[in-house]
Amino acid sequence: MASSMCQGIIRNSRRAAALGRFMSTASWWGHVEPAAKDPILGVTEAFLADASPDKVNVGVGAYRDNNGKPVVLECVREAEKRIAGNLNMEYLPMGGSIKMIEESLKLAYGDDSELIKEKRIAAVQALSGTGACRLFADFQKRFLPDSQIYIPIPTWANHHNIWRDAHVPQRTFRYYHPETKGLDFAAMLDDIKNAPNGSFFLLHACAHNPTGVDPSEDQWREISHLFKIKNHFPFFDMAYQGFASGDPERDAKAIRIFLEDGHMIGCAQSFAKNMGLYGQRVGCLSSFCEDDIQAVAVKSQLQQLARPMYSNPPIHGALVVSIILSDAELKSLWLKEVKAMADRIIGMRSALRENIENLGSNLSWEHITNQIGMFCYSGLTPEQVDRLTNDFHIYMTRNGRISMAGVTTGNLGYLAAAIHEVTKASSS
């Protein structure tokens, strides 16, 4: 290799100049700046680098058991045993596994949903929730280029990246109420009302990320009514079905309300948390249409968007999902396991709140148990979060979001004490 390089240099002086240029620090990529670090990953990195034996990671957005370990569900292992080494690995269709899509739709919309039977739903397998949102955003851009998306304040940070990279303009609507650490319902309705008719809205179906604050059933009904009047398009991001309350049917209630009201919704489903399939990237994008003909057309266009992105989606996770959901025994096992995960988190919420209250805090901590799902928006300020990290080796994102999945009976007391410590000065 070295000799051919020398020959190259000798052969052509123009080429030598070019070679010199490339071998020096001059580069095509001189103008490429380092991208900002992902705020959430930075937390994990810092946690890993910390040598303290007391360290606690409540930044992680993935479920942990009571020993703080990642979990692979039993139903998943069983499904994988049935897959390993057996099936060929031919390309899935561009729209993904038909079987997985069928099962996903039944999970989201009900086993007996008439809408599924009427074939009015355009649905494709997607790269987890992110991929589903992205496909929808690209589809929105292509077919409704003048539309924009209304996003709640706050939301999962990547939502902004997704619609931005799809070149769909973003607006926001008020959602979280810092004073109550609950829902700012009046403001939310106001913003929905004031948006131009026919606007697109991003709604978290359950277990809002990062606040854990969900509308009540009655509130969802009101939102749905208002959406009808305004002819808004509801796009649901459902990343935690089953994981929030422990009951997938219950967690899909908002969606079912909207469907009863006749909305033609869009929905991004993820199996990352509720089946623990994080790294497998399995999800589903569905969009309701007027009739079966339109559904076929819409699906074909979604496929057209997927083709130049990744051609067809990965099979492994899809096989796991469809095996589990289509097998009565495995599905039943899954329901038990997802309930157990949700119950552990609910249990930790109660315990954390109790612990802090028992330490004599004057502040209200009821939001810990009012909120639902993986995350608790604690109300801690960035400065308080920094103190938790620097003084107590407790890691979370600076918006005060606590991942309840990182809380165990082992670190509960320590966490409660630390939170009380950094907040007691603010109680008066």
Place this chain on the structure above:
Amino acid sequence: MASSTMLSSGRSSPAAFMVNSKKLGPAAGRRGRELNVKGKSFGRVRMAVAVNISRFEGVSMAPPDPILGVSEAFRADTSDVKLNLGVGAYRTEELQPYVLNVVKKAENLMLERGENKEYLPIEGLAAFNKVTAELLFGADSPVIQQGRVATVQSLSGTGSLRLAAAFIQRYFPEAKVLISSPTWGNHKNIFNDSRVPWSEYRYYNPRTVGLDFEGMVEDIEAAQDGSFILLHGCAHNPTGIDPTPEQWAKIADLIEEKNHIPFFDVAYQGFASGSLDADASSVRSFASRGLELFVAQSYSKNLGLYSERIGAINVVCSSPDAAARVKSQLKRIARPMYSNPPVHGARIVANVVGEPTLFNEWKQEMEIMAGRIKNVRQRLFNNLSEKDKSDKDWSFVLKQIGMFSYTGLNMAQSD
């Protein structure tokens, strides 16, 4: 606030809102047009009528994919003698899909180890990124030794190309990509959807059923300086026609003179000739000149991992610092597309390529696959030469390489 009270008190059945010719909801007829006015009035408030027409009225049916359409037609054909020569996936002698033994072994190993399914980092599995770059450039290549390659695991060849295209659009908005005529159908889609302008360079010569080298050189020369030149590392898809080493050298000279950036699509490493190193020689020769370049890799064919979607985008840079910056920006593009790549295929590759016994076994299986294709080419050539009484030269069947053969048949003959 007042409105929310009115809404809450004025509740009636949801069907009250459907005052339109289209009836929707659970009881809806399929395409019936029924007037449906139900429910109470709302007193002082005249509710604006919500018209439930889909947003997607104007969405037309997308054209069928030209490649998948062939397979569909094949499936529908009831003839005994039907042959599917459209499929871009390896088949055994019995025309069955083939899962490599090393892949089965790797999967069983993974099952035994019971690894978790946590999110990969945005750039993918570190072990995979390491072995894939080494496989491509050679472990002792200076670009590897000096840490000058930004490698990001991506969704097979397509995903790798897409990340690179998005990067080009963002950082080289004035640049154009040159693609061969013909090329894999999806290349155009990828650049179109990334909004990167492209044009074609001549490649296939129908008269010789071979490479139009002069045309290729002319078109690369004519392109504006600093263009991206999309090259197939080996086993050109769809023609099966690859430049000779001498021709590669001339192409590299020209690219350097014009300050172009080479952009390799390597979908068949090992699968073309049977040798992983030989099939990477074009990429390696360019890299050894100190050029900065892109390489998209896929393990769909050579490891038969089609549906696992495993590949990588590699960007060779002049310095480790540049490589770090480029990698960070590739990640930024990936995050709003799919957050992080799928783990399963990456682990399979890392296990096979990273473990000497499995790696050797893989090389053997690959030689068999490539060998079968060469064998078929030979037999096809023999048969054609025998049966065809014209003086047509069928030797291109032998000269072409890889999965595809550009037959020189015209459309009528194909039909």
